[in-house]
Amino acid sequence: MSIKVVVVGQGYVGLPLAMRAVEVGYRVVGVDLDVPRVEALRAGRSYVDDVPDEVLRRALLSGRYLATAEHDDASDGFDIAVVTVPTPLREGLPDLSFVESAARSLAGRLRPGALVVLESTTYPGTTDDLLVPLLEQGSGLQAGADFHVGYSPERIDPGNRRWGFVETPKVVSGIDEGSLAAVTAFYDDLVLRTVPVSGTREAELTKLLENTFRHVNVALVNELAVFAHRLGVDVWEAIDAASTKPFGFMRFTPGPGVGGHCLPIDPSYLSWQVRRELGEPFRFVDLANDVNEHMPDHVVDRVQAMLNDCSRSVRGSRVLLVGLAYKKNTGDVREAPALRIAELLLRRGAVVVAVDEHVSERDWPQGIRRVDLSATVVADVDAAVVVTDHDGLDLAVLDGVPTFDTRHVLTGDHVVVL
Numbered sequence: 001m002s003i004k005v006v007v008v009g010q011g012y013v014g015l016p017l018a019m020r021a022v023e024v025g026y027r028v029v030g031v032d033l034d035v036p037r038v039e040a041l042r043a044g045r046s047y048v049d050d051v052p053d054e055v056l057r058r059a060l061l062s063g064r065y066l067a068t069a070e071h072d073d074a075s076d077g078f079d080i081a082v083v084t085v086p087t088p089l090r091e092g093l094p095d096l097s098f099v100e101s102a103a104r105s106l107a108g109r110l111r112p113g114a115l116v117v118l119e120s121t122t123y124p125g126t127t128d129d130l131l132v133p134l135l136e137q138g139s140g141l142q143a144g145a146d147f148h149v150g151y152s153p154e155r156i157d158p159g160n161r162r163w164g165f166v167e168t169p170k171v172v173s174g175i176d177e178g179s180l181a182a183v184t185a186f187y188d189d190l191v192l193r194t195v196p197v198s199g200t201r202e203a204e205l206t207k208l209l210e211n212t213f214r215h216v217n218v219a220l221v222n223e224l225a226v227f228a229h230r231l232g233v234d235v236w237e238a239i240d241a242a243s244t245k246p247f248g249f250m251r252f253t254p255g256p257g258v259g260g261h262c263l264p265i266d267p268s269y270l271s272w273q274v275r276r277e278l279g280e281p282f283r284f285v286d287l288a289n290d291v292n293e294h295m296p297d298h299v300v301d302r303v304q305a306m307l308n309d310c311s312r313s314v315r316g317s318r319v320l321l322v323g324l325a326y327k328k329n330t331g332d333v334r335e336a337p338a339l340r341i342a343e344l345l346l347r348r349g350a351v352v353v354a355v356d357e358h359v360s361e362r363d364w365p366q367g368i369r370r371v372d373l374s375a376t377v378v379a380d381v382d383a384a385v386v387v388t389d390h391d392g393l394d395l396a397v398l399d400g401v402p403t404f405d406t407r408h409v410l411t412g413d414h415v416v417v418l
């Protein structure tokens, strides 16, 4: 009988992991409390861009993948469990309730010799101080002596075709040597390269460092873009030129703001912990949050100025948003800046319509009419805003329509670039 893996959470992180584990020969139960998601999985319909339907169907046909909404379906225990549930902010504070409930469900089914790995992004200490006690209390077993526990941050980059799950090195850690060995052995089966670190806290901090680094650098170029515009300097040309430096510079480009489950949330886990434990503000994170959160305001001010130059007001104008997802080639609208841009435009009296074929009906935001990117639709709008430059969009159709381009993908007299 092959090794049994339970993956708790079948979302953007858990589903690709489950598929890869099936592919290399594990028997996998994918548990998700979201019943419509489980029904879709069972019918062979993937809602995660990085997992094509064929891959899901192959997993189902192998007989080694079961999607279920019932933790009871994992009731004959497991050899390995991976927790990939959300770690959101609730009123600005880390909400670990999903991790807690996943840990409680697993604890009752924990057997001696099993391994539990946390993948959800969180602040240093969560595995040791939250996960381990919950598993011990619920099982009556002792971590380290009776079962293994580790942390391995996910580095999935939705839509990235070059760096997929298998090629991206995976940082691994354990609460002790035996746990580290067990975690490493599991991920060595799944990815080309594992990177062991000495403790779970270091692995947890690694993920937060990576995302905070990105958040801060995105904020830097965003603020630079705002000031460069006012100074009358082309920030995009400066970024292109700086990118020719073969060392000591890394290219980041401005945009309409940040979204998704990582950048707007993860750095705040770190600043929350620094404030709670050390009583100090993490100034870089606070500043980056502030700059990135205000980019949609800047975009809408610039759209208003663009309309003004055409002797139009925002009020009463029909504005087409091109792309709602926070990220190119994905359908993920969580925390997407396009939603805030739409809200601000609506508040100023615009009529907002949007096109994004990647976003499913289920995730489509209320109050914004869905249209396609056709000449007929474009003939009927006063302005367009390119928010997300998905591949394959026919942006030439916007010719002649005043267009605010937050991604620097268009040229022409009708275009104003961020």
Ligand SMILES: NC(=O)c1ccc[n+]([C@@H]2O[C@H](COP(=O)([O-])OP(=O)(O)OC[C@H]3O[C@@H](n4cnc5c(N)ncnc54)[C@H](O)[C@@H]3O)[C@@H](O)[C@H]2O)c1
Pocket: 008, 009, 010, 011, 012, 013, 014, 031, 032, 033, 034, 037, 084, 085, 086, 087, 098, 101, 102, 119, 120, 121, 122, 154, 155, 156, 157, 158, 261, 262
């Ligand atoms: N999406 C990314 O690109 C990405 C990248 C790296 C890390 N992460 C981190 O990974 C974690 C998961 O993120 P995601 O994007 O996969 O989230 P997601 O919302 O896509 O998926 C999480 C799933 O967990 C399910 N769930 C919640 N509680 C459960 C429980 N007790 N039992 C079973 N299922 C449960 C939800 O229904 C949901 O379908 C987060 O901590 C996130 O920060 C995400």
